[in-house]
Amino acid sequence: MDELILELKNEIIETLNLEDMQPEDIDTDAPLFGEGLGLDSIDALELIVLMEKNYGIKLRDASKGKEIFKSVRVMADYIEKNRTK
Amino acid sequence: MTRNSFYIKSTAQISIQQPLCEDWMENPIWYDSNYVRSLEPDYKQYIPPMEARRMTRIMKRSLTTSNVAIKKSGLVLPDAIITGTGWGCMDNTEQFLEILCNEGEQLLKPTLFIQSTHNTISSHIAINTCNNGYNITYSHRCVSFDMALFDAYLQYKFGKIDSALVGSHDEVTPTSFVLLKKMGLVGCDDEICGEASVSTVLSSTPSDAHSAVAAIRIIYKPSVSEIHSTVNQLLADAEMCTEDISAVMVGISGNKTTDNLYYDIVDNCFRDKTILHYKHVFGECFSASAFGFYAADCCLKHGYIPDFLYVDKSQGMIGTPKTILLINHSDGKTFSFILLRSV
Numbered sequence: 001m002d003e004l005i006l007e008l009k010n011e012i013i014e015t016l017n018l019e020d021m022q023p024e025d026i027d028t029d030a031p032l033f034g035e036g037l038g039l040d041s042i043d044a045l046e047l048i049v050l051m052e053k054n055y056g057i058k059l060r061d062a063s064k065g066k067e068i069f070k071s072v073r074v075m076a077d078y079i080e081k082n083r084t085k
Numbered sequence: 086m087t088r089n090s091f092y093i094k095s096t097a098q099i100s101i102q103q104p105l106c107e108d109w110m111e112n113p114i115w116y117d118s119n120y121v122r123s124l125e126p127d128y129k130q131y132i133p134p135m136e137a138r139r140m141t142r143i144m145k146r147s148l149t150t151s152n153v154a155i156k157k158s159g160l161v162l163p164d165a166i167i168t169g170t171g172w173g174c175m176d177n178t179e180q181f182l183e184i185l186c187n188e189g190e191q192l193l194k195p196t197l198f199i200q201s202t203h204n205t206i207s208s209h210i211a212i213n214t215c216n217n218g219y220n221i222t223y224s225h226r227c228v229s230f231d232m233a234l235f236d237a238y239l240q241y242k243f244g245k246i247d248s249a250l251v252g253s254h255d256e257v258t259p260t261s262f263v264l265l266k267k268m269g270l271v272g273c274d275d276e277i278c279g280e281a282s283v284s285t286v287l288s289s290t291p292s293d294a295h296s297a298v299a300a301i302r303i304i305y306k307p308s309v310s311e312i313h314s315t316v317n318q319l320l321a322d323a324e325m326c327t328e329d330i331s332a333v334m335v336g337i338s339g340n341k342t343t344d345n346l347y348y349d350i351v352d353n354c355f356r357d358k359t360i361l362h363y364k365h366v367f368g369e370c371f372s373a374s375a376f377g378f379y380a381a382d383c384c385l386k387h388g389y390i391p392d393f394l395y396v397d398k399s400q401g402m403i404g405t406p407k408t409i410l411l412i413n414h415s416d417g418k419t420f421s422f423i424l425l426r427s428v
């Protein structure tokens with residue numbers, strides 16, 4: 001799980017162009033949106049594409065995103081349970 | 086109140102010369118290569134990193150020159166944002182098309198999709214500056230800037246606006262340079278291909294302005310006699326005569342094919358005038374004519390013309406320039422004539 005969390009943090013940094021951030025700067029349990037990392041709705045779309053491209057997870061119901069993208073740990077947990085690649 | 090003069094309150098540029106300053110007038114940077122990318126300022130001074138992360142170079146450049154020009158002008162909210170661009174956000178467009186091909190039209194990145202249109206730049210400036218005014222983009226190849234300025238001037242002349250942020254922005258990626266060169270549009274013969282981001286704020290009030298747009302005319306496929314009559318009409322619009330023109334600034338770039346059109350106009354219409362050029366300093370691209378405007382404004386503001394702007398110094402150098410006529414063309418079809426005068 002820790003390996004996946006680190007991998008995910010690196011992918012988030014690359015996909016969202018968080019140029020000045022390192023994986024350790026992202027709190028594994030902090031909210032990704034709003035007060036935590038401060039991501040927005042366009043970032044959510046980017047994360048949906050990331051999950052499909054890298055892990056084969058198609059998020060049919062966009063409203064599920066709010067729960068899945070709660071934190072890096074929640075996201076990693078969802079990926080581990082649902083990944084097809 | 087006559088609204089013939091639209092006063093230039095401020096200008097800002099990012100180019101192959103030192104960015105956001107007028108160092109080029111004293112210490113221009115010369116290049117041997119025929120493809121040079123813009124010199125970037127430290128954007129962290131102008132754009133918060135979390136906002137900048139989604140922006141490509143052209144977006145950072147256009148936003149920075151716009152904000153600098155707005156700040157220098159003292160006008161917080163111009164009535165209009167009018168932008169010229171030949172190819173828009175090419176970097177995003179290229180990346181989007183690449184993913185489109187490689188991923189079989191699946192898994193497209195939303196940011197690239199949203200920010201790959203031509204009007205991304207103008208709308209992005211509006212959002213960032215919280216400006217809900219008139220907002221439009223002109224994409225007319227090499228006269229994109231001229232069209233944007235023409236719209237601003239007409240809107241001002243007819244009392245629709247009192248101020249405007251006018252800009253022209255183009256990036257030339259390595260791939261687009263190869264394509265443009267193959268098309269014979271840039272980098273031919275002795276020509277330097279550069280990139281452009283120029284912003285200017287114009288206003289109805291002359292205070293703190295050093296120069297003004299006195300008249301503009303744009304014509305399509307003109308004959309020599311039509312060019313003559315257009316220049317006469319332009320001067321009449323500004324209540325001036327040919328003798329009032331201090332110098333004529335043209336877009337000679339080193340590309341023999343397009344340069345010959347300028348030489349023809351000069352030979353036929355302005356044989357006795359001092360001729361200036363600027364593309365050997367700033368390079369050629371779709372928005373390059375904005376550098377003509379910018380360079381002429383700098384000359385009028387500082388009251389002198391750097392010797393490297395003269396096409397032929399043996400014709401004699403002029404003292405303090407009062408009026409500069411800018412001539413530009415796109416593909417030898419659309420010709421623009423812009424008259425700037427000192428205030």
